[in-house]
Amino acid sequence: YDATAPSYATVSQDRLDKPEPQNWLMPRGTYNGWGYSPLDQINAKNVKRLIPVWSLSTGVTDAHQAAPIVNNGIMFVSTPQNRIIAVDARTGDTIWRYERHLPPDMQQLHPTNRGVALYGDKVYMATMDACVVALTATTGKVAWQHCVAKWRDGYYMTLAPLAADGKILVGVSGGELGIRGFIDALDAETGKEDWKFYTVAGPGEPGGDTWKGDSWKTGGVPIWMQGNYDPATRTVYFGTGNGGPWMPDTRPGDNLFATSAIALDVETGKLKGYHQYHWNDAWDWDEVSAPLLIDVNRNGRAVHELVHAGRDGYLWQLQRDPSGKIGFISGQPFVHQDVFKSIDPKTGRPTYDEAKVPGTNKKALFCPSLWGGKDWPMEAYSPKTKLLYVPANDNLCAEIAGEKLGPREPGSLYVGVPIDDIFSSLRPRPGVDTSKPMKIGQLQAWDLSTGKKVWSHDFLDSAMWAPILATAGDLVFSGGTNDRMFRAFDASNGKLEWETRLNSGVEGTPSTFMVNGVQYIAVLSGYGVDAERQNNGLKKMLAPRLDHQVVPNDGTIHVFALMGPKTETASR
Numbered sequence: 001y002d003a004t005a006p007s008y009a010t011v012s013q014d015r016l017d018k019p020e021p022q023n024w025l026m027p028r029g030t031y032n033g034w035g036y037s038p039l040d041q042i043n044a045k046n047v048k049r050l051i052p053v054w055s056l057s058t059g060v061t062d063a064h065q066a067a068p069i070v071n072n073g074i075m076f077v078s079t080p081q082n083r084i085i086a087v088d089a090r091t092g093d094t095i096w097r098y099e100r101h102l103p104p105d106m107q108q109l110h111p112t113n114r115g116v117a118l119y120g121d122k123v124y125m126a127t128m129d130a131c132v133v134a135l136t137a138t139t140g141k142v143a144w145q146h147c148v149a150k151w152r153d154g155y156y157m158t159l160a161p162l163a164a165d166g167k168i169l170v171g172v173s174g175g176e177l178g179i180r181g182f183i184d185a186l187d188a189e190t191g192k193e194d195w196k197f198y199t200v201a202g203p204g205e206p207g208g209d210t211w212k213g214d215s216w217k218t219g220g221v222p223i224w225m226q227g228n229y230d231p232a233t234r235t236v237y238f239g240t241g242n243g244g245p246w247m248p249d250t251r252p253g254d255n256l257f258a259t260s261a262i263a264l265d266v267e268t269g270k271l272k273g274y275h276q277y278h279w280n281d282a283w284d285w286d287e288v289s290a291p292l293l294i295d296v297n298r299n300g301r302a303v304h305e306l307v308h309a310g311r312d313g314y315l316w317q318l319q320r321d322p323s324g325k326i327g328f329i330s331g332q333p334f335v336h337q338d339v340f341k342s343i344d345p346k347t348g349r350p351t352y353d354e355a356k357v358p359g360t361n362k363k364a365l366f367c368p369s370l371w372g373g374k375d376w377p378m379e380a381y382s383p384k385t386k387l388l389y390v391p392a393n394d395n396l397c398a399e400i401a402g403e404k405l406g407p408r409e410p411g412s413l414y415v416g417v418p419i420d421d422i423f424s425s426l427r428p429r430p431g432v433d434t435s436k437p438m439k440i441g442q443l444q445a446w447d448l449s450t451g452k453k454v455w456s457h458d459f460l461d462s463a464m465w466a467p468i469l470a471t472a473g474d475l476v477f478s479g480g481t482n483d484r485m486f487r488a489f490d491a492s493n494g495k496l497e498w499e500t501r502l503n504s505g506v507e508g509t510p511s512t513f514m515v516n517g518v519q520y521i522a523v524l525s526g527y528g529v530d531a532e533r534q535n536n537g538l539k540k541m542l543a544p545r546l547d548h549q550v551v552p553n554d555g556t557i558h559v560f561a562l563m564g565p566k567t568e569t570a571s572r
């Protein structure tokens with residue numbers, strides 16, 4: 001499909017299995033999670049001619065993290081506050097807007113939304129009040145809605161749904177509210193539940209013995225990032241979040257399947273395999289960004305791998321078996337990490353420095369910080385350069401101590417660390433001189449065959465908090481820094497090739513597509529949630545250097561193309 005006049009084209013399973021380069025049908029472009037486009041009209045030689053074609057205010061503020069999803073010239077964008085906008089991708093003309101009003105007494109811990117899914121003739125969104133809505137793609141009218149849990153019990157949703165095998169897969173947030181996490185698969189046509197997988201193993205279930213007493217009932221393990229999918233083996237891969245409450249002594253044991261990669265049968269939801277990155281999490285290191293499915297050349301042999309740059313600061317390379325079983329290959333730090341003393345070379349299981357493990361009435365300083373070496377923003381992989389691109393945060397640590405928990409009240413925080421302590425927990429790496437510009441955010445490029453870092457582009461006095469887009473034009477695109485820049489780097493050496501300053505901070509997932517022979521790059525600006533909370537921590541840490549810095553929150557869709565006759569027509 002390459003639209004001359006944009007019109008919605010039915011999204012079949014076949015189109016999702018083999019997506020067309022012109023379209024961007026899911027947050028990472030393809031099921032393998034690469035965030036890679038084979039388009040190369042915009043490339044390292046001409047990217048200096050990239051200009052804005054149109055922009056559109058979303059009408060809301062806060063963290064705009066979704067990828068602009070494009071099907072046959074029609075763009076779908078979701079924003080905080082349960083909204084979707086459908087736009088003509090060439091011109092920015094609005095086709096429809098949808099809003100699902102939130103209950104007025106609802107408190108949002110993470111007011112964001114990571115995108116829509118397309119399937120058949122519908123658009124799907126997971127909502128803050130823990131429902132899935134299906135809209136008719138051409139009209140924006142509700143086709144069905146199904147609530148997977150009660151928001152008053154502390155469940156909410158921020159992730160992009162994953163559409164596969166006639167199902168819409170979603171998971172729940174609430175790791176700080178004493179939930180029991182799960183993934184639901186809903187029938188794409190009707191919204192009826194097909195299967196449910198609990199991420200906290202219950203008594204008698206496999207993994208159930210890794211929770212003591214009733215701790216499983218409030219064990220957390222949220223799923224707040226979309227999964228990836230292997231159509232060949234019909235296996236979905238998700239990353240799982242932290243155990244709850246935070247202090248590990250409240251839930252002794254490994255706590256399966258927290259902070260893990262899990263493989264589920266798309267048809268039945270049955271667990272096929274898992275790998276727990278770190279056991280009995282104590283640092284809020286959700287490992288929710290799903291592992292990327294990459295075939296890595298090892299001594300001339302293609303190894304089917306699952307690759308994940310962890311919030312725990314380790315770059316994990318795992319083996320994926322056709323049966324769904326997951327094996328361990330390697331793990332190594334990509335930022336300063338002082339918690340793991342070693343990892344078992346056979347299993348990857350880390351041993352901990354006990355002084356770095358916080359607990360109830362036990363304070364600990366640990367690195368990386370509780371936002372991790374990399375929070376949710378996704379890595380990208382280019383099959384052309386064979387490099388993995390990681391949005392990393394180095395030289396940051398956190399200090400927290402647990403307090404005794406009272407009884408859980410449904411819908412209230414159930415963390416065991418005062419929320420103000422969490423937001424003020426950020427510390428510099430011991431020994432770092434914060435009176436000088438500090439190296440924090442990095443865009444790193446890794447050769448997965450050798451396990452070596454090939455280059456790193458460093459940002460001073462700023463975290464790096466945005467997903468990466470890689471293209472066949474030998475470019476990688478990303479925002480993520482506190483100066484409102486959106487940038488393009490040379491994919492092979494990390495050289496900055498182009499940057500433009502936008503209205504707000506940029507933590508959107510960039511996407512690219514083609515209409516009428518013109519390649520476009522799209523990204524959302526709009527800053528907030530934990531990028532902003534961490535930046536507030538940096539402002540305190542680096543005072544007075546960032547005292548006057550403002551990173552506005554206003555949401556906007558931005559679309560760019562190369563200057564030339566065709567873009568002039570497109571932008572009229």
Ligand SMILES: O=C(O)c1cc(C(=O)O)c2c(n1)C(=O)C(=O)c1cc(C(=O)O)[nH]c1-2
Nearest residue numbers: 110112158173174175176222224529530531
């Ligand atoms: O435990 C959870 O349920 C949960 C949910 C979310 C979310 O849904 O966005 C975040 C986190 N945890 C979290 O730990 C975190 O660092 C985080 C950052 C962000 C963000 O949007 O920037 N969300 C979340």
